[in-house]
Amino acid sequence: MTTDRTSPAGDRPGPPPRTEPPRRPAYGFPRRGWAVLAEHPPPGARGIGERWRSPLRGPWLTAVHGLALLVGLPLVFLTGLLDYLAYSPQFGQAFPHDVGWLRLPPFDWPTRPSWLFRVTQGLHVALGITLIPVVLGKLWSVIPKLFDWPPARSVAQLLERLSLVLLVGGILFEITTGLLNIQYAYLFGFDFYTAHYFGAWVFVAALVTHVALKLRRMLTALRSRPLRAEVTVPRDATRPEPPDPDGLVTARPGPGTVSRRGALALVGGLSLLLAGLTVGQNLDGRWRRTALLLPRGRQPGTGPTGFPVNRTAAAAGVGAADTGAGWRLTLRADGRQASLDRAALLALPQHTARLPIACVEGWSTLQTWTGVRLRDLAALVGAGQPGSAHVRSLEKAGLFAQATLQANQVLDPDSLLALRVNGVDLTPDHGYPARVIVPALPGVHCTKWVAEIEFRGRPDA
Amino acid sequence: MRDLTARFRTAYGAPGRHLLLLVGCFAVAGWVALRLAGEATAGRMLLWFVGAAIAHDFVLFPVYASTDRALRAAVGERRARPAAGPSLLNHLRVPALAAALLFLVYLPGILRQGRATYLAATGQDQQPFLARWLLVSAALFLASGVLYGLRRWRARRT
Incomplete structure (x- = not known):
């Protein structure tokens, strides 16, 4: 996972420059406008594409992260919406009060099984935390795109990039507000429920759009390198993926320091670490202490009433x-x-x-x-x-x-x-x-x- | 008609359903924005929303990328990518990354933010978290170091 701009090995002859990368899409309307924009990059933007060195970046790595998030994030979203229903919005006691049509069809929250809310909300928080490394890994894998110049070649691309602001801003906003809420640090100074609830909808709208536009590309990328084969490739045999139309694969890859399996093991390992330090807040007895860094990893006392409260x-x-x-x-x-x-x-x-x-x-x-x-x-x-x-x-x-x-x-x-x-x-x-x-x-x-x-x-x- | 579709596609840069999807996406975001515009704290929400993306892309990423580059330079290319045996670079990177991630995720407890609400909710203080984070980080570095030693020893024997 190298992010070197000028590799220390820069003086060593790297792999030979690759042949012609796949053609970028043509300019849309107004053609002149986009062309002029392309010729006038802001200071520092020119040549930034040459500086990305990691041979790991490419459609496959991005797709694996994308798949994990595609499975996990809808669960986090759905459990979040269920938790809203658990507060009985029909009595006006779920926050935020007025959510219009941005909600699940209402039903009376059941009392059985008795662990229902324990599981839905525990899953919402624990899975949300567990996915943080995957989100960060996914962002790492696509970050060169952020510095692309021109930023767009057509109205379509411009709109899509604007929707990515909602996607990336949305997930990071949800993670940040959620983490601050479970640790009682309301540094943001706005109503948590309102922000977290509506932020989730903005994010999900952008996610649905993103998935609809990229699903086929993700599947193609996943098929291009079977996971079972990829996990057998050690560091020294790790080569960049072939050039891709999205430009995720760098034009000048440097020598790799991690294999793809190593990168996945790292992200997965960090996820496991976070999960391991979180689940304890749902356990009783000595296992609660395993949530070492969370407020609810601590027993407030001993004896029959030594379990946590949410308000003294x-x-x-x-x-x-x-x-x-x-x-x-x-x-x-x-x-x-x-x-x-x-x-x-x-x-x-x-x-x-x-x-x-x-x-x-x-x-x-x-x-x-x-x-x-x-x-x-x-x-x-x-x-x-x-x-x-x-x-x-x-x-x-x-x-x-x-x-x-x-x-x-x-x-x-x-x-x-x-x-x-x-x-x-x-x-x-x-x-x-x-x-x-x-x-x-x-x-x-x-x-x-x-x-x-x-x-x-x-x-x- | 087909001609018109093709012309739209060339001018817009994608087929019509692309536009439809994005209009749907912006409609939801726009509805939420209108709904929240009346809130006194709407500006702060927007600031945190956009700020989260900016903080990641233009602060967090450059910081960890350049730290990694500095670490790689300090370790030296030979030990970062040894011909045989484990990479010292990776055995430093992994615990460093884990410690940094834990710091970010559990930052409020470690830096004792929100003391009053924390006390009201739990009846406790945030005293232990900084030391715990340091201990967990130290344990991660230690484990990684021990593993590095073992792997090197094994690589030399073979």
């Missing part, structure tokens, strides 16, 4: 005065009301469920929760078949001080107002005196420090 009681402004003996849970339905203290809740039939709590930042943890079934609480105020339930927290401010649950999320037999976890009382950071836990529901909608639950009727009733 202190940050939520919930203190002992709010959660002490004076705390009451208010239940409402259709004008009826009930008020229960913690002892009254503990006196109700208790149910225990082993459920994951999974966060949009791609971390999750599986714990054993005990409490009162939400559907029992609904029945208590005569709302046997609620259409939804609106849960409010003691927390005053905060984006997630309240959440609305769908009917299936209220009625699932494992949906709880949890009072205890792993056999002990909840701690303040885990939502004492009571918190919601619902299978497959995003963690932030499993409201902590619950003050009130209002069961609402079905819209059609």
Whole structure:
């Protein structure tokens, strides 16, 4: 993988200059305009094509990266869209609120399997991170094109290059905002959800265009060198690909220092390294620590409540005065009301469920929760078949001080107002005196420090 | 009609469906831009969007390419491409690249960015990350060095 401009071996006679490269496409309209542009390169642009030296660059290497991204990126995109649905946009609680037609067809997010959100969001984040080296490798393989002069020879080419700004800007924007979000560093100063969601659509529109235009070329390039044969070629036998119409193969290749298999092993190895340092944030016990450099690789404590939280009681402004003996849970339905203290809740039939709590930042943890079934609480105020339930927290401010649950999320037999976890009382950071836990529901909608639950009727009733 | 198609193709530089695809692409981007134009932070979003591409193409790439060139010059061509045995250059490149990649990906923790939000979310500080990154990087260089030694020893024996 050499990117030498003037190789240290420059004084050594390199391979002889190749015969006539394939013809570049002819100029489009206005021919004179493009020709004049071609004759007036900006300072430094002339001769830059001579400086690319790596014999590895070529359609095949680009196509292999492209194929990996073509398989991986749609999965990242799709899991991202699913996660938007997991927030129940029908209640206006998915961000950004108004996305027009840029969304999947709506459906009620299921509660089964209970690990659904854990997997979709874990995959979104982990796969997104894993693909970073592939993205960078792909950009490395095509970067000489950026310095081509003239930048375009026709309107078609100009438009296509503009779409590449959306493609490259889009993927790097998504990677950057995503990485900053999962590490809580909002350096960008704009709303993450809005930017990440719409940025994804801009990127995907450019990706669809790019794939439609390049798919055939990618397949041709892949067929030109069977992978199985290519991985047997050592460094010294690595030769440049034949000249290609896109000009990815350099005109003056220098001596190579890495074989193609070496380059692929490097990119793949870096991907594995990132994956290995990421998956731990979804594991419990000692394996969590393997996410060495991520916030959720650390256990905040030991014992039955020593698992991560996404908001501390202190940050939520919930203190002992709010959660002490004076705390009451208010239940409402259709004008009826009930008020229960913690002892009254503990006196109700208790149910225990082993459920994951999974966060949009791609971390999750599986714990054993005990409490009162939400559907029992609904029945208590005569709302046997609620259409939804609106849960409010003691927390005053905060984006997630309240959440609305769908009917299936209220009625699932494992949906709880949890009072205890792993056999002990909840701690303040885990939502004492009571918190919601619902299978497959995003963690932030499993409201902590619950003050009130209002069961609402079905819209059609 | 066929004549017209051919003339369009020559003037535009590609067949009609090329234009159709790109119009579709720009329509989505345009719709998003219009939708976001009302946001107070729209300018920042645009800046980060374009800035991400510029930062990669005109900062990150030149930096890593010229670092690599300097490394290659320092190592010397003979040890970069030895006639037999492992390449010292590659045994330096790989851990260096891995360490740099980890630094970029986990930069907020390593450089302790967003302390307040981090604390509110986790109840913890970002204290350990810099040392961990240094240790992981050192381990990568060490592993690569040991492997280099082994491979050289094996190459000499044969």
